[in-house]
Amino acid sequence: MSGKSNGHRPTSEPGAPPDDAVSGAERLRLLDARDGGVGWRRWGPYLSDRQWGTVREDYSETGAAWDYLPHDHARSRAYRWGEDGLLGISDQLGRLNFAIALWNGQDPILKERLFGLTGPEGNHGEDVKEVYAHLDATPTGSYLKALYRYPQRAFPYADLVAENGRRDRGAAEYELEDTGVLAEGRFFDVEVEYAKAGPEDIVIRISATNRGPDPAPLHLVPTLWYRNTWSWGRCGARPSIAIEGRTRGHLTLLASHARMGDFRMAIEGNVDPLFTENETNAERLFGVPNAGPYVKDAFHAAIVDGRTEAVNPDQTGTKAGAHLLASIEPGATSTVRLRLARSLAANPFIDVDNVWRPGSPKQMRSTRHSARV
Amino acid sequence: MDQARVQRRAFAGLIWTKQLYLYDVAAWLDGDSETPAPAGRRKGRNSGWRELNTRDILSMPDGWEYPWFAAWDLAFHMLPMALIDPDFAKDQLLLMTREWYMHPNGQLPAYEWAFSDVNPPVHAWAAWRVYKIDRRIGGKPDRDFLERIFHKLLLNFNWWVNRKDADGHNVFQGGFLGLDNIGVFDRSAPLPVPGHIGQADGTAWMGFYSLNMLAIALELARENRVYEDVATKFFEHFLHIAGALNGVDVESAPLWDHDDEFFYDVLHLDTGEFIPLKVRSLVGLMPLLAVETLEPDVLEQLPDFKRRMDWFLRNRPELASLVASWEDPGMGQRRLLALVHGHRLKALLGRMLDPHEFLSDHGIRSVSAVHRDHPFVLSLAGQDHVVDYEPAESRTGAFGGNSNWRGPIWWPINYLLIDALQKFDHYYGMDFRVPLPTGSERLASIGEVADDLARRLETLFSRDETGRRPFRGPGIPAEPTGSTDDLVLFHEYFDGDTGRGLGASHQTGWTALVAKLLEQRSRRRMSDGVQRETLA
Numbered sequence: 001m002s003g004k005s006n007g008h009r010p011t012s013e014p015g016a017p018p019d020d021a022v023s024g025a026e027r028l029r030l031l032d033a034r035d036g037g038v039g040w041r042r043w044g045p046y047l048s049d050r051q052w053g054t055v056r057e058d059y060s061e062t063g064a065a066w067d068y069l070p071h072d073h074a075r076s077r078a079y080r081w082g083e084d085g086l087l088g089i090s091d092q093l094g095r096l097n098f099a100i101a102l103w104n105g106q107d108p109i110l111k112e113r114l115f116g117l118t119g120p121e122g123n124h125g126e127d128v129k130e131v132y133a134h135l136d137a138t139p140t141g142s143y144l145k146a147l148y149r150y151p152q153r154a155f156p157y158a159d160l161v162a163e164n165g166r167r168d169r170g171a172a173e174y175e176l177e178d179t180g181v182l183a184e185g186r187f188f189d190v191e192v193e194y195a196k197a198g199p200e201d202i203v204i205r206i207s208a209t210n211r212g213p214d215p216a217p218l219h220l221v222p223t224l225w226y227r228n229t230w231s232w233g234r235c236g237a238r239p240s241i242a243i244e245g246r247t248r249g250h251l252t253l254l255a256s257h258a259r260m261g262d263f264r265m266a267i268e269g270n271v272d273p274l275f276t277e278n279e280t281n282a283e284r285l286f287g288v289p290n291a292g293p294y295v296k297d298a299f300h301a302a303i304v305d306g307r308t309e310a311v312n313p314d315q316t317g318t319k320a321g322a323h324l325l326a327s328i329e330p331g332a333t334s335t336v337r338l339r340l341a342r343s344l345a346a347n348p349f350i351d352v353d354n355v356w357r358p359g360s361p362k363q364m365r366s367t368r369h370s371a372r373v
Numbered sequence: 374m375d376q377a378r379v380q381r382r383a384f385a386g387l388i389w390t391k392q393l394y395l396y397d398v399a400a401w402l403d404g405d406s407e408t409p410a411p412a413g414r415r416k417g418r419n420s421g422w423r424e425l426n427t428r429d430i431l432s433m434p435d436g437w438e439y440p441w442f443a444a445w446d447l448a449f450h451m452l453p454m455a456l457i458d459p460d461f462a463k464d465q466l467l468l469m470t471r472e473w474y475m476h477p478n479g480q481l482p483a484y485e486w487a488f489s490d491v492n493p494p495v496h497a498w499a500a501w502r503v504y505k506i507d508r509r510i511g512g513k514p515d516r517d518f519l520e521r522i523f524h525k526l527l528l529n530f531n532w533w534v535n536r537k538d539a540d541g542h543n544v545f546q547g548g549f550l551g552l553d554n555i556g557v558f559d560r561s562a563p564l565p566v567p568g569h570i571g572q573a574d575g576t577a578w579m580g581f582y583s584l585n586m587l588a589i590a591l592e593l594a595r596e597n598r599v600y601e602d603v604a605t606k607f608f609e610h611f612l613h614i615a616g617a618l619n620g621v622d623v624e625s626a627p628l629w630d631h632d633d634e635f636f637y638d639v640l641h642l643d644t645g646e647f648i649p650l651k652v653r654s655l656v657g658l659m660p661l662l663a664v665e666t667l668e669p670d671v672l673e674q675l676p677d678f679k680r681r682m683d684w685f686l687r688n689r690p691e692l693a694s695l696v697a698s699w700e701d702p703g704m705g706q707r708r709l710l711a712l713v714h715g716h717r718l719k720a721l722l723g724r725m726l727d728p729h730e731f732l733s734d735h736g737i738r739s740v741s742a743v744h745r746d747h748p749f750v751l752s753l754a755g756q757d758h759v760v761d762y763e764p765a766e767s768r769t770g771a772f773g774g775n776s777n778w779r780g781p782i783w784w785p786i787n788y789l790l791i792d793a794l795q796k797f798d799h800y801y802g803m804d805f806r807v808p809l810p811t812g813s814e815r816l817a818s819i820g821e822v823a824d825d826l827a828r829r830l831e832t833l834f835s836r837d838e839t840g841r842r843p844f845r846g847p848g849i850p851a852e853p854t855g856s857t858d859d860l861v862l863f864h865e866y867f868d869g870d871t872g873r874g875l876g877a878s879h880q881t882g883w884t885a886l887v888a889k890l891l892e893q894r895s896r897r898r899m900s901d902g903v904q905r906e907t908l909a
Binding site: 041082114137 | 386392393395404405407413417441457461485766767768769775862876877878
């Protein structure tokens with residue numbers, strides 16, 4: 001089997017002898033990566049869960065990293081040294097990133113990243129206040145699967161901060177489960193899976209299951225964006241993402257970067273594309289005018305605040321999203337598929353069932369996402 | 374099957390927690406066109422690390438809580454990683470020693486909050502273990518890897534020797550050494566009185582480091598005699614440290630307390646007074662970690678090493694006597710090098726395996742439960758300094774109050790203890806038996822103790838007879854397969870009483886070491902009836 005081979009298998013059932021801990025196909029990929037120079041490691045789960053509140057992003061006088069760039073600023077401020085997102089991936093230099101964003105129609109903000117308390121906020125220091133889990137992965141990232149549990153009720157941001165702030169060090173930490181927001185199963189289990197059809201050919205499947213008793217709406221925004229390397233003198237040329245084509249079945253984005261070359265991303269269904277720039281919203285954060293009209297938090301502004309003028313009507317930018325809205329019945333699962341690759345066939349989804357194991361994604365789909373109109 | 378699920382989730386977390394780490398410290402210190410650096414920055418955080426300039430995929434401790442590398446955590450991550458991706462494991466270990474990470478003076482960077490902090494020297498141990506795992510899985514030894522990393526570790530070893538031995542007596546400091554609030558004071562901060570602390574763990578770690586370097590040098594010397602004399606160097610260095618730890622050097626205060634039969638840190642006041650800090654914590658168990666066995670064929674192959682060794686032992690009888698077991702070939706004519714043996718080994722194991730002290734249902738506690746009712750109090754300069762047993766989260770603000778080493782169970786040290794016990798077992802075999810648990814009639818070999826410890830740790834995640842996963846905490850009812858219960862999480866540390874998961878909740882990370890323990894158990898099951906070997 002060559003490095004171009006299709007198909008993947010997650011690791012064999014663990015507990016087996018170590019020689020079988022990694023299956024045959026993945027073993028070949030590892031050998032191809034080491035001995036054949038095949039770029040199976042070029043893409044992976046390299047996107048951080050949190051870039052805000054880190055030392056690297058801290059340009060304060062006092063070194064108070066948590067306070068300098070808190071969660072509330074993260075959606076509006078372009079980072080320097082990395083990106084973050086929900087269950088996302090990137091190339092090995094973190095130039096082009098992919099992750100999902102969610103909105104339940106209740107929250108004050110678009111859910112683009114995991115929420116947690118800073119060191120000073122938590123009664124035992126910093127602590128993530130979310131439910132998520134890593135379900136499966138192969139060493140080269142040829143298969144990755146993780147779950148994020150998103151409440152249908154409003155995410156209790158303020159309650160989590162306030163109640164943990166009231167508690168002293170002797171008390172238990174106040175977790176998302178303790179807020180009651182997940183009661184009665186009123187949440188979506190959002191599973192994200194990545195499967196490589198080739199070193200730089202990644203099929204993505206996002207499945208949202210309503211675990212609650214009532215139908216519930218879910219906005220899903222698969223997002224593709226470039227880390228900002230251009231506005232602070234590191235690397236001059238600004239990359240761009242734009243629409244390459246649209247058919248009845250899918251939308252294709254073209255992402256162009258001077259050094260990386262071109263990538264395409266196809267999104268299944270009749271989606272509503274959004275574009276902005278990965279630039280700081282200085283107006284919101286510092287009260288000074290923005291250099292350009294389109295800034296990092298535009299998708300939040302358009303979807304949550306209804307400010308559609310925040311996204312670029314020319315449909316180009318360094319950050320692109322595909323807005324999908326579904327009303328999901330109790331127990332039902334809504335699925336969308338995407339494919340990210342250097343080049344795509346006319347129908348990029350025709351052969352993807354070969355990439356998956358086991359079964360067909362079609363069997364898992366009970367409702368379809370439709371475009372927001 | 375459930376164990377298979379736990380292991381698979383641990384591997385999944387380990388892989389998902391890889392992350393791009395970009396940090397050009399010089400550019401960050403100097404600021405840029407858009408964000409100039411504030412004035413204080415050039416002398417502030419990480420200003421001594423301008424050479425650090427990274428853009429690598431690294432294995433992080435926890436993608437949210439610790440989205441930055443921590444050198445000693447990373448070393449532990451690479452053991453389970455080596456089972457599924459040995460190339461990545463070797464590259465990660467080498468990376469930490471490359472010029473864009475390691476300081477020109479030989480120090481390994483700790484983590485971005487303060488690269489100059491000092492973590493335990495586990496890098497050589499991890500390199501040696503990963504080398505052996507890779508050899509077993511891949512079928513051939515990667516000597517280039519071992520040789521490359523050994524050269525860099527020589528620089529790092531010397532950094533330790535020259536920077537962290539205040540008196541030049543082979544009694545080491547090192548500050549907090551990764552164990553946050555375990556000590557009476559913040560061990561990284563200036564003391565409230567003039568003096569310094571002779572640290573049992575600092576000294577034990579250096580004994581451990583010397584033996585890891587000895588093992589690597591001997592392996593390299595088998596095919597390249599050039600490494601024979603550097604093996605001798607680490608052999609002798611180990612004995613000097615063993616001498617210091619055991620108080621052979623009359624000028625330093627002994628760390629072993631004859632009444633309590635335990636190792637304690639000792640406060641050296643500038644007045645010349647010594648005050649033992651009688652906290653029963655992992656600090657006192659750490660000397661157990663420094664153990665290595667030598668195979669007879671090694672000595673036959675390396676006559677120069679053997680000649681010098683014999684000379685040294687003949688001419689330094691006071692040091693030779695510390696490793697008296699040396700004279701008694703054990704199982705299969707193996708030789709034992711260890712900081713403790715015989716009586717002291719039994720005394721330490723007695724405390725470690727006592728349910729009223731260190732032994733919990735789910736592993737070894739970081740502080741003995743004896744301090745629950747009997748806190749250690751030191752009155753110094755008009756102030757009381759207290760250490761008590763705190764099984765769950767920290768009740769003090771030391772080190773941000775985010776982590777707690779005053780009672781909970783931590784994987785890295787538990788794993789190292791199991792690893793060390795297996796080496797002792799390798800030497801002693803079935804003849805050396807201790808009560809398990811302490812106070813019971815049951816006698817167990819050290820190998821059986823290691824097995825028992827591994828099982829206790831594994832049970833944090835596996836469903837118990839009622840279907841519960843103990844890490845979820847007491848009082849949480851079991852849920853059926855496919856429910857939240859199967860979202861197995863890997864916490865940073867675990868309640869010393871109940872096993873409830875605490876701290877960071879996705880620390881795969883060193884808690885992924887459970888995947889390595891489960892692999893060992895599975896391999897051991899398969900080789901039942903075959904003569905036991907030390908498992909790579």
